[in-house]
Amino acid sequence: MTDEKKTTNAIGLTRQEYQGSPSTLCKGCGHNAIVNQLIQACYELDLRPEDIVKFSGIGCSSKAPTYLLRNSFGFNGLHGRMPSLALGALFADRTLLGLGMSGDGDTASIGMSQFKHICRRNPPMLYIVANNGVYGLTKGQFSATTEPGVRFKRQGTSRYQPVDICLEALASNASFVARSFAGDPKQMRSLFKAAFRHKGIAVIDIISPCVSFFNFAQSLHSYEYGMQHEIPLHELEFVPNENTPLVLKDFEKGTVREVQLHDKSSIRLKKLDKDYDPTNRWEAFKMLQEAEEKRLMVTGLIYLDPDPPLIFDRYNLVEEPLNRLPEERLRPSRESLEALNRSMM
Amino acid sequence: MTDEKKTTNAIGLTRQEYQGSPSTLCKGCGHNAIVNQLIQACYELDLRPEDIVKFSGIGCSSKAPTYLLRNSFGFNGLHGRMPSLALGALFADRTLLGLGMSGDGDTASIGMSQFKHICRRNPPMLYIVANNGVYGLTKGQFSATTEPGVRFKRQGTSRYQPVDICLEALASNASFVARSFAGDPKQMRSLFKAAFRHKGIAVIDIISPCVSFFNFAQSLHSYEYGMQHEIPLHELEFVPNENTPLVLKDFEKGTVREVQLHDKSSIRLKKLDKDYDPTNRWEAFKMLQEAEEKRLMVTGLIYLDPDPPLIFDRYNLVEEPLNRLPEERLRPSRESLEALNRSMM
Amino acid sequence: MQPHQPQEDQKKINDFCITFCNENGTGSSTANTCVMRAIFKMGIPVAGRNIFPSNIKGLPTWFTVRVSKDGYLGRLEKDDIIVAVNPETLRKDLDFLSNNGIVVYDADIAYPEESHGHIPHFAVPIRRLVTELNTDKKLINYIGNMIYVGVLAYLLEIDMRAVEEALVFHFKGKTDAARLNYNAVVYAAEWAAANLDRSRVPFAVRPMDKTRGCIMTDGNHAAALGTLYGGCQFSAWYPITPASSVIEDMNEVLPQLRSDPLTGKMTCAVVQAEDELSAVGMIIGAGWAGLRAMTATSGPGLSLMAEYLGLAYYAEVPVVIWDVQRVGPSTGLPTRTAQCDLLFAANISHGDTQQVILIPGSVNECFDFGWQAFDIAERLQTPVLVLSDLDLGMNLWMAEPFQYPESPMDRGKVLWEEEITRLVQEGRQFSRYKDVDGDDIPYRTVPGNRNPAGVYFARGTGHDENARYSEDPDTWESNLQRLRRKYRHARKLVPGPVFRRGNHARIGLITSGSTQMPVLEAQDVLAQKGIDTDFMRIRALPFNADVIEFINEHDHCYVIELNRDGQLKEMLTLEAPHLAYKLRQLSHIDGMSLTADWITRRIREQENACND
Amino acid sequence: MQPHQPQEDQKKINDFCITFCNENGTGSSTANTCVMRAIFKMGIPVAGRNIFPSNIKGLPTWFTVRVSKDGYLGRLEKDDIIVAVNPETLRKDLDFLSNNGIVVYDADIAYPEESHGHIPHFAVPIRRLVTELNTDKKLINYIGNMIYVGVLAYLLEIDMRAVEEALVFHFKGKTDAARLNYNAVVYAAEWAAANLDRSRVPFAVRPMDKTRGCIMTDGNHAAALGTLYGGCQFSAWYPITPASSVIEDMNEVLPQLRSDPLTGKMTCAVVQAEDELSAVGMIIGAGWAGLRAMTATSGPGLSLMAEYLGLAYYAEVPVVIWDVQRVGPSTGLPTRTAQCDLLFAANISHGDTQQVILIPGSVNECFDFGWQAFDIAERLQTPVLVLSDLDLGMNLWMAEPFQYPESPMDRGKVLWEEEITRLVQEGRQFSRYKDVDGDDIPYRTVPGNRNPAGVYFARGTGHDENARYSEDPDTWESNLQRLRRKYRHARKLVPGPVFRRGNHARIGLITSGSTQMPVLEAQDVLAQKGIDTDFMRIRALPFNADVIEFINEHDHCYVIELNRDGQLKEMLTLEAPHLAYKLRQLSHIDGMSLTADWITRRIREQENACND
Ligand SMILES: Cc1ncc(C[n+]2csc(CCOP(=O)(O)OP(=O)(O)O)c2C)c(N)n1
């Protein structure tokens, strides 16, 4: 750590320069682990903090954006309504990259609609759901990802099948869908890096234990359960573009599979148990369905469409940042109004 | 038709007694066809209108409930928020059956969240989406089920992958999921009957052409497209319980498959092209994924969980209608308050 | 001679009302608008109003054209000429006929001779004439409508060249279509000349010179143009009557007006959101990030925006919301007009909020407020809600040509990289919520600004001057009080009231928005009846000093508005409770637009009562 | 003798304020409440307030216990005794110490001797004492807190039996836990007796008889119980601070209170919805279908309910909404108290709406309004919004025991099968929205009623007396006017104001809700300073005649409230603009609960200024 202080990345920034204000989350909260790996990923990817804009809703998870990237703009919006805020803001400057941080309540309960619809739109944005299966900030109610049968004294028993964030993202045609575990820093980091380089929305559902209200060994969202039941689909490695030969979806090379991202960087997947092809949406559905039935915490890159149309491509907009256009380019000419007037006479 | 007037069903009602006020929808609107088959299904099932409560949101489709079952209570609520209204009302009297009528805009755009969450809850309710791929009542805007590439002069070009209502219902663990086509009255009727007998929510996505704004031959929601591209998964027949041997999920009997409903009535599926097992959620996902890729209008019973827990089962409520409980059973005793007071001293 | 037969020289010229009684979905609006436009082209002031059901096809709909040599644009309560093509409603329609009104009707409708035989009524064999014209089956409805246009043209002496011009206007490039329709009009007019007795018609038009240089358009179209001339860069919306056409019109003219002169690509994006919660969230994101962002909605949509508008107020994000009002509460009467969202809009969202509100009273103001709203929002860093209404927004109005914005855009206090660098060099720092200039408006930066010293984190939770999270009581209070002061500054930025003085009047007429048209007419009528009044139209909240001064100057004022609870009167009461005793509520709430008659009746009743 | 050393007989008895400075998530509330309850058990009035951050663990939190022989329950601005266990805040905490205050602190914290050496300060070696007790590692925090309880007990002479009772109370059945904690308290008290000089403490408690028969509870708990005793049958909610515990407490007591005497099954369902849009939709569905239905939320949730509450108003559906207010606008200060939603709630939703509002001022009223709200809602067939606040809802209050509802449930005008049959037999028909009784309240039926003649179709669109869809202007207007009249009838149904008269006072103090506590205290203080006042606490909207009469009777009135814009004053102004000149706004908006000192200062300033 003390070493790091002096080390800088390719753009001359120290790891510290990617940090934010000190966390006010509980010690041991999974969300802190996510923040740490986000910091690390940005640092290692040589991202400029000024190129990132942070967004969140409301919840412990949604506080997290203040704990990293103090030199990035950010907006901590309303509960469940972060996606719309992010979408509007990202239109202002297409060179910016969105970093959205949400919770399971924020995304799968109150935020279901905006979450689903932003997946369909594909803005350039990493959308993290810090999923602890519970409402942390309001002190321990069930969320839409709580598994059935859990009993809390002041809530009774949870009653419904949980929402599977990855399945929902898939159903809504998100172009990058992954799951990870706050207890698996290496995998999180690799996924974050790939996600930052992805062209479009990257939804990452991270099982992120709430140590204050729901870290029971038997709960599907606890450290203990994750440590014992996490099944990675593959070993993940993000390979920055400069070092990579251009192997487009070069599938069956021994035990290594490579999926190329639109900017020619790639994700290297090392085969583990059985082979899994993350570009096959259908296989993704199947895997999720099985995982749910067997209560497995399957992690890794679940689905990737490496080159989907970005939302801006659909609106034929000028290339430069909209928010820097001068008046001359925004206000139509006097003559045009005269012509319009004539046409209404 | 004039004959029918005199005929009555087993409970002594004529078909006319299942009707509502005259439709104010456009002539030829698919929604009218849905209404007709609903009337027919209720009539043939000998349902008591007083046992049904109708609900809807806002839209042409949501007006439909007034055109049938004039002797049923109903509530035409808010745009996109019918599910919550229905859910609350159904708690009042567990012997009632909900009939929800919605549109693609009402359900998949503004209503996404409530739609998804009511699927998870499994109230006793038939939830029909009259899906025309467009906003009818507001005169022809894109809905979330419009396919990409459609051009409307005042809207530009539709841009996103459509929401697949059945896929969404499946993902949210709806216990009965079907698709039909307003041009296929027989199939609609069979599905409605089965749905009314289903224990829980039955989501039926019905492609229901809007003749005023979106009935173009090439559009996925037109009569012409449906007539030419509908692919039924099976031939469907609803078999009321009194006539049926108790064959639970008796799958491979030659070309006929029977799926039993909780009340021992059943749905008989006649195998068509290839065999399809509607009790396999995973197969349902696969079929929908394929149908989407190939732009097929696959109709029929897509998924059925014949005996899921009903929402009321989860709340341990008294059996009789809650809204008929007298004061003595609602207001705790004077002694109980004294005890409580003592406990706070 | 029959009692109703007018002498030619007794005809009422350029001063009557035609009502077309149609069924919706039958394409009648082309014909109706064509009649209106033809009269307009003859230089005669006209105002058209569409009264339609919340439904797509098959229900009754009415289109009323008021022809007024005096330029009055309000609705009339009685129809002088009824064009009846809808058999369903004829009997009821006849109830609204004025004393010497006439009826032109489709010969296929059974006319109630017994009861209404004395009224001059002209049967037109529409079906036959259409057949004689060998009309293409698909066009039967449309051409049928042209038949009554031709008949009316003859009966009222509408200049056929004006009709032709109106059709050419309507069909834009498509000369074939215009020709086809025009032929039908001519054919019908000739038939009428041969078969109908025009001398029984007590109304006629004569060319005037009162519409020269004028345009004809609707308020939503004006709002769309004003928005685009205001440099709008981002719009997100969700369809709702009667607001949809604001955005749909933007969609239509965007390619023409807003392709970048340099690259040909768009400089404005219009996104259809999944609902209003999302639409308002998107524009708040965009407004925060430095775009001129707007949405258009109506009551139900506005209700859904409550939570986010509280955030925008508190986080100080400029956005523009057009609320084209319809009749509430709830879904109410979606196709009828009202001014019933004022109170809700003024304090929308929980907690202490005060919103800036603009109320356009004409299509010209819809255009002007279209661009001005952005200037105000960005200057003040706060939402601006523009409250239009269905009557203004969806009906065609004659108007002055739109004026090109007279001032450059005011983008407000936005700092970019260099300004931040300069600040830092001067040893100062950027503080997002600090009142630097003593006007309670802080400076802001927007994402994309690459100067790390200009970065901040926005939120709807308590924050200090540097936008840092804070629960400190004093910090909260001082920030909230600054917002209150900032709102007061808005008085100087928003458009003041418009006056029309009477003759040393001691009575005031106060109104806002589209109701000005009947109120101005009523002012004239009242004056004729010996009741002199001064007129004030309020155009914005917060009120400026002139508003209160006006009340002060008068013995009493009628506050005329389209809502039940006297919402404008309530806002005025809160502003100047000591003058409240002078305010009298005149609420018209049945969904129909207001008439001068209604106002005159009410005021005369009250004034006479007082004089007794 | 040091300057601060009090004589034993100079001690201030039963009249001081202890503030515990903790870190949240350390389990301190058990200890703090135990001190409070022990004093309460000694018969001395107490009021406790928790000041906590919007965060779960690790940030500063304060718990203040006011001990008041006079029974004043408002907050005090200065602390007499600081119990400092949070090193982060000690310096700042010391700023709030009263003139002869003292400090008890954890010996591990470095005490600022240089600056505050003159203040009596007592170091307690918490860690050491805990170790000596051989405390289980998991319990270290909890037992550590008991140490300062013991020390305080010694210093303030708190009866050890009372402490024991408080612990037994807290641990309910768990005698082991109570014993363990009590041992720690005793051990610490003994250590204190041996090591600390109590004579330096200028405060002490002595038994009294002022809490006998009283209970101690919080407003949300009272609301939960009142709701259940009101026969609530359905609740849907979405968690939000500070409203969650209303429902969570219902969840806890449901099995005990609402298992059906006949079947043992539940007679009330509590559904956690996916958000507030859904929660309110569910209760409106349930209310429509004849269930007593309620939700509890706070500002942001209320904003999300706007659209649906407009529907409920217009379709006349009885529901009860508890809004436990926190500081807005927007997310604001979620853990601080305010009364800032009044204006928004009163007219929530677009269009003309008027909502019935109840404002409880004590835990007893939270209970009473809990059941009364249903009676009013069902009688009037309209939503009833109950505006509580964080201070009342989440803090512990001493109170009278809850009174069993004195009247049977009023289920309003609901017709079942037989009544419909009778109607039909009498040749009449059921008309959902018809004013049959001349009180503007129609009859209703509910789904499940199997009499087809009683069926109707509800909607938020225009409807006639028979609930049929209607766009008819007159129908719309007359229905909407009926709703306005119906609202006026509510005056007679809602609880009127509560008065406390002074001595022929010419000044009025007007407030509502929990602020009554400091206001009542201020009334006494002002009286002592020669300023006589009359007190009126408003408990509902619409206001009844007494409210206006009170204003009328006084020269001027201070309207004291926790919001920036004087929202209650604004509502009063609208009600009686002619009296508005008498109203003076006193707004306290920093999120802290109000103090008598603050009020007294403001009023004395103004009154003295006037006297100059
Ligand atoms: C409209 C609205 N409703 C309710 C709340 C209260 N609230 C704050 S955070 C939260 C839940 C957070 O849960 P989750 O998103 O899972 O985040 P976590 O705290 O578990 O990380 C709720 C209900 C709110 N802020 N706004």
Ligand SMILES: Cc1ncc(C[n+]2csc(CCOP(=O)(O)OP(=O)(O)O)c2C)c(N)n1
């Ligand atoms: C909150 C709100 N926003 C918008 C509207 C306007 N609106 C009425 S119906 C409708 C769309 C209906 O589309 P769909 O559900 O597909 O029904 P359809 O008319 O096509 O059958 C909209 C946007 C509304 N009533 N309420």
Ligand code: SF4
């Ligand atoms: S309460 Fe749970 S989610 Fe919130 S900070 Fe603590 S551990 Fe994390």
Ligand code: SF4
């Ligand atoms: S507009 Fe379309 S959806 Fe509406 S009634 Fe007509 S055909 Fe049906």
Ligand SMILES: [Mg+2]
């Ligand atoms: Mg969570």
Ligand SMILES: [Mg+2]
């Ligand atoms: Mg539709």
